[in-house]
Amino acid sequence: MELIFATGNKHKLAEAEFILGLSLPQLKLLPHEGPEPVENGVTFLENAAIKARAAFEATGQPSFADDSGICVEVMGGSPGIFSAIWAGGRDDAVNRQLLLDQLTDISSEHRTASFVCTIALVEASGETFFTGVWSGSVAMRVSGDGGFGYDPVFIPEGFEVTAAELEPEVKSSLSHRAMAMNQMASFLSKR
């Protein structure tokens, strides 16, 4: 079974291969990086759909894409869909430093946040969506060099370290993306 993964992010590809490989060893992921569609949706679901539809239209093959981000409670859920361009560009280190700077006066009790990932799967037969949420809080400072994106500033519930300090296997069994991927794997494996 082959599935197009609409992403240009090699971290996401590696994570997806690892997670999906556990439950769908026969699945082959084909990364697809076409012309970037404008992500003008106002939800994770809409933006995931925009990317997956573009890949499906370009390849004619079953395609999926994810849209994900960090949602900070005291910011009303922002950065949210704007996570990847939070500081105006796509530099992870600059984005997360800006988030820390914005929250500089906010004490740890008010730094509740969650990682959210929505996957859109687009096939000839229709569209299906899967969402995972990983609860936690924004750290006071950057810590850890694993993971990517906001991992070094996100402390998952039940831990005292950031997602970037977790073993990849641990992160890949708990993360928002793992939850959404596992939902998709379960959906696909029932065929």
Added chain:
Amino acid sequence: MELIFATGNKHKLAEAEFILGLSLPQLKLLPHEGPEPVENGVTFLENAAIKARAAFEATGQPSFADDSGICVEVMGGSPGIFSAIWAGGRDDAVNRQLLLDQLTDISSEHRTASFVCTIALVEASGETFFTGVWSGSVAMRVSGDGGFGYDPVFIPEGFEVTAAELEPEVKSSLSHRAMAMNQMASFLSKR
């Protein structure tokens, strides 16, 4: 009658003198810029109270402060209380450019926003709060050189220009700050 205004922002002082002067000509505003208290509240009201209390404690005189910002619907109300340090510092031009960059893919129909201002008035007899909301949307680009803060990127409801393009008298009769100031003036004039 004298009132301490806890602000180091000369634009806010001029605006307050103009607005309050209309209904309370006998009122004398004394700007007060003490050591900046940490604004670690999570609402406009809490941060306004923090600043007004600090001025009241330092001077022993009736004091007020405002906390205000722009709340963008698609961002869950952010920048909100973080408006003044949105890009990490207190540079208005950098802050509003970052907001435009974050919203770059968001079409005009989804750019609904509001300016919110909460004033805290702290006196020996107690604390009173006044809030004004000015509805509108985030412009696609910076326009106008009047006003300050996010005025050049905020299009008030019923207008096709930004708040920075309005005559000062027009802005001062409609704005979130005018609404909150007028509430306070009405409250004070009933004594």
